[in-house]
Amino acid sequence: MAKKRHVIGAIAVTLPILLALSACAPGGSTAGTTTHSTVSKDITSKPVTLNMLDFWQGGESKWVDEAIAGFRKQHPNVTIKRTVQDWGQVMNTLNLRLADANGPDIATVNNGWQSMGTLAQGGRILNLDAYSDLYGWKKSIPATMLRQLEFTSNGKEMGTGSLYATPTARSSLIGLYYNTxxxxxxxxxxxxxxxxxxxxxxxxxxxxxxxxxxxxxxxxxxxxxxxxxxxxxxxxxxxxxxxxxxxxxxxxxxxxxxxxxxxxxxxxxxxxxxxxxxxxxxxxxxxxxxxxxxxxxxxxxxxxxxxxxxxxxxxxxxxxxxxxxxxxxxxASGVMSISSKSKNPDVAAAFLNYLTNKQTAQLAVDHGYLPLLHSDLKKPAGNAELATEITGQQSLDxxxxxxxxxxxxxxxxxxxxxxxxxxxxxxxxxxxxxxxxxxxxxxxxxxxxx
Amino acid sequence: MSLRTTSVRRPLAVAVRAAPRVRSRRRGWLGLAYAAPAIIAYGYVVIVPLLQSVNFSFYSWNGVTAARWVGISNYVSFFTDPALVESLWHVLVLIAFFSILPIVFGLISAALLGRGRVRGQGVYRWLLFLPQVLTSVVVAVIWKRIYGPDGPLNAALNAVGLGGLAHNWLGDFDWALPSLGLIGTWTALGFCMVLFVAGVTAIPDELYEQARMDGAGPVAEFFAVTLPGLRGQLAIAMTLTVTGALRAFDLVWITTQGGPGTSTTTPALLLYRKAFLNPDVGMAAAIGIVLAIFCLAIALVVNRLSEERDS
Structure with missing residues (x-):
């Protein structure tokens, strides 16, 4: 009996504590927009490490690695650490990872309500409007492409409002392949x-x-x-x-x-x-x-x-x-957002801008992928297949x-x-x-x- | 009758325990202190998340933005949402394949392997137990190949002139669920068999001798001695395999993802989808809680039944 009472006592003490730990409305109360008031193109020259979460594996991985290497030539003080998982894994865990202060600074998000919309509404990814003005993305990225990356800050409207992600200079279409x-x-x-x-x-x-x-x-x-x-x-x-x-x-x-x-x-x-x-x-x-x-x-x-x-x-x-x-x-084959927990948003935005530029587009073509945002690129010799993809893309353009x-x-x-x-x-x-x-x-x- | 016996026993028990009272109290605290690390760890990784899940299940929440209190509506939709109701029917079918079939086959093989000296019996046991050792992902991938349109199963059917029976096993609306179920039967069979064979060897030989002296044949012997002797093992097998069917996820996810259409969805699959793919965390938590209650209820009922017969 005595033993039983102790157990009951222990439960009586711990249960309310546990309930108090758990019993409150889940989810942050922070709704709406997270934006940085002071943005700058001049990024720090101190050593900085950015964590990046993405899904590019196999051959695609090389393209990203070379883009990172290109960025590091301009900014040797910046280290970009990639975490690569398959698309499903990234999408299933992204919302939680972006809540973590030690989580990724930059991550690939999915367009649409459930990923980008939810994250924008919950304030987990940065509103990029200020960076867009700074780097002129509204001019360099076509309106049809921007529309895919826009949400209102309350998450209720898609295709209008603020910019929450940037495209990479590589595109992904759906179409018909044939075997000649x-x-x-x-x-x-x-x-x-x-x-x-x-x-x-x-x-x-x-x-x-x-x-x-x-x-x-x-x-x-x-x-x-x-x-x-x-x-x-x-x-x-x-x-x-x-x-x-x-x-x-x-x-x-x-x-x-x-x-x-x-x-x-x-x-x-x-x-x-x-x-x-x-x-x-x-x-x-x-x-x-x-x-x-x-x-x-x-x-x-x-x-x-x-x-x-x-x-x-x-x-x-x-x-x-x-x-x-x-x-x-x-x-775009991937769209990139910046975590609102990132301590170096200026550096992250500089890298995002690098991923939209011509060097990255040229790298895509060099690896046999369709470029985006840029034409007049050097086409690799002996890739007849890629040439047909580019023709298809141009007809869409x-x-x-x-x-x-x-x-x-x-x-x-x-x-x-x-x-x-x-x-x-x-x-x-x-x-x-x-x-x-x-x-x-x-x-x-x-x-x-x- | 039972009332009288307990009223006699209880004072006795108290009297026995009351004597070393001080010692037992100290031991109680000490025992709790020894168990504390385990209790804290258990509380942190099991109890706290459990309570959190109970809490979440009363909200409509996408996992990121502020949640909205919805009362018991998640629980109501568990039993009204056509997709979930359908998945409960699928679970009933799976129980037949994951639990009843392996137990029946397990009993038969235990009756055959348990007592007699079969040549190479170790090899049989080893072969039948093998699926239990394999990771479920490996099992699923192997069977996906076996069931493929050009897979070994259809090839075998064609080879013996039964090509008419060949199907797109996992791609066919009528065959996908039974095909999945048979994978479960294959995995659970080894477990049931080893459990029952071990149980049979623990039954005293005298009982069998007695039964034989009374003129029992092998069949009567099985029902009079073996089956009652395996009650405990049956309860364990029943509990684990039925809850396994309720929780079925990995096998389904890897082979069919609930398809074709919705013909192989299970509640656990819908839970995963709602927790991670299209976040509706409240609904996912409600599914989890209801499944946990089902599993608990099944364990209690099975235990109660097996104990009742014991007394």
Whole structure:
């Protein structure tokens, strides 16, 4: 008995303490904007170490390392320590890491409500307006690109307000890759329109080969194709306004229903890798790299071409179905924010500015990636594949056809569309139902913004 | 009956304990002092987060900005949100695969391996226990290959002329969940078997001799001696495998991520999504608390059942 009483006593003492520790409303009360009143281009000459959190691995990692080396030539007193993890890991832990005073000074954030919007609203990343004025980013970065990086300080509006991140001078588009070896063996010309593409697929299928290398085991595997094909039907304005919640564009006007219909038709025609519903993303990519499949919708920079493959593969930015221009999903391959806990925001901003400049863009091209923000760069000889990507990008530039990633429209849109695409391909949802599910997701999110 | 026995016992127990009272009190404090480091550590890494989770579960919170008190609405939506309700049905299916099947197979193999001297029995045990030693990520990756459209399973079916049965196991709306379940069966089987085989060897031989003398065949022997003798092990196996099914995450995340569509979502998967991917920390905490209560309830019920039969 005596023992029991002691235990009860101990609990009686510790429980209220523990409750007091835990029982209060979670989350900071600091809402709104964090900005530095005194900003300067003249960074300190004392030794400074910046921590940077990013997701560039493998070949992409070299590009960043060389950019850092270039920056250090100008500022030898600055050391930049990178922490590199895969995209998912960075995104899952970013919000907590930026709350830590010893966390990263600079981090890659994701566009859209759930990452950049939340962080801006919670004051965890710096409002970069003052640095933007200082370095003239509003002039050097195109308005369509800036819009992707803007939020109001209360986090309620996207695509307007203050700047919370800067792009790197390297871009990432979604489009159609093709294998010329497969096409030439069947005497098929590289398609120029959606109609050409479908005719080519018919021929390839008739020859007993696979038109599209594609696998949909993972939920988000089909979204690259969905958003690419959507860009052939929806206007840049409608898609953009829908994503940024500007005006009242219903999802039916973004071309998503037509895209889903088209893709379902391709599936029914047997144009995808056999048993694609059981094929993993990496396996489908591997098949495409090994010539098993003539086409593949993919993010630029995601396919590690060998030197030989750079001669035989190519990239296409298809024009819209009604011939009105070229629309394509694209953004910087990474956008950088500064932690509001950073002790050296001036140094961090100087590095961010370096990542937007021509040297960094040239480095991207040298490593076989698409540049951003700069033209008149030296193109490396013997990379025919990159040349086709640049042609695609220029057609977007000429048409001012960039649209943001469709899944930025709500925090759950990527998951909703991934789920719906699997249902659609299995014949368990119609293109109309896919659009309705997306609209429902959108409306539910819009209701939380008010 | 039971009332009378306890009323007789209790004063006795007190009388026995009352004598060395001072000593026991000092020992009590001393014991607590010895346990203090462990209690503090446990409190800090388990109790505090638990209480925090309870607290979070009453808020709508994205993890960064100020939270909004929402009362029990997170708990209400646990049982009304179609996605979560669906995931609870999936858990029931998984319980059949993660718990019932391995226990049945485990009992059969224990009956076969436990008492008789089977040649190479060590090798069988080793082989069946192997999945239990492997990390769940390794298990998931191996099975993802096995279930692949060109994987060994479909190849084997084609080779014996059963190509018609070949499926996109993990990509098929109807087959994905049972396919996942079978991976769990494969992993849990070794654990159940080793537990039961060990239990069988602890049953006194006399009981078996007696049963045989009474004319029991192997089947009657199993139900009269082996099964009652394994009650404790059954309770452990039941508790661990059922809670394992409730908590199923790693296997699902690596093989299907809840797809195709939503055909393999589990509450733990939705918890992860809401905690990290699309932060709704309050809802994630509520899911965690409800799962913890379920697990606790299951452990209590199973223990109570096995103890009741003992007395």
């Amino acid at each position: 070896t497969v096409l030439q063996s069947l005497h098929i010309a590289v398609p120029k329109t959606l109609g050409d593409l479908e005719k080519a697929c018919e021929k390839i299928k008739a020859a007993g080969k696979v038109p599209f290398a594609f696998g949909s085991v993972e939920k988000d595997s089909a979204t690259a194709m969905l958003f690419s094909v959507q860009d052939l039907y929806g206007s840049a304005k409608n898609i953009g306004d829908f994503v940024y919640s500007a005006g009242h564009i219903p999802m039916t006007k973004t071309g998503i229903t037509q895209a889903a219909t088209t893709i379902k038709k391709w599936a029914d025609n047997g144009w995808f890798t056999p048993n694609y519903q059981g094929v993993a993303y990496a396996d489908a990519l591997d098949k495409f790299m090994h010539g098993d499949g003539a086409f593949r919708f993919e993010y630029t920079g995601a396919i590690p071409f060998t030197d030989a493959q750079k001669q035989t593969y190519g990239y296409l930015q298809l024009p819209q179905v009604d011939g009105s221009g070229v629309v394509g999903t694209g953004s 000429a048409n001012n056809g960039y649209v943001p990633y469709f899944d930025w429209s709500t925090p759950t849109m990527l998951d909703t569309m991934g789920t719906q695409m699997q249902l659609l391909l299995a014949g368990r949802a119609t293109p109309q139902q896919l659009t309705e599910a997306g609209q429902k997701d959108y409306d539910a999110f819009q209701a939380t913004r008010k």
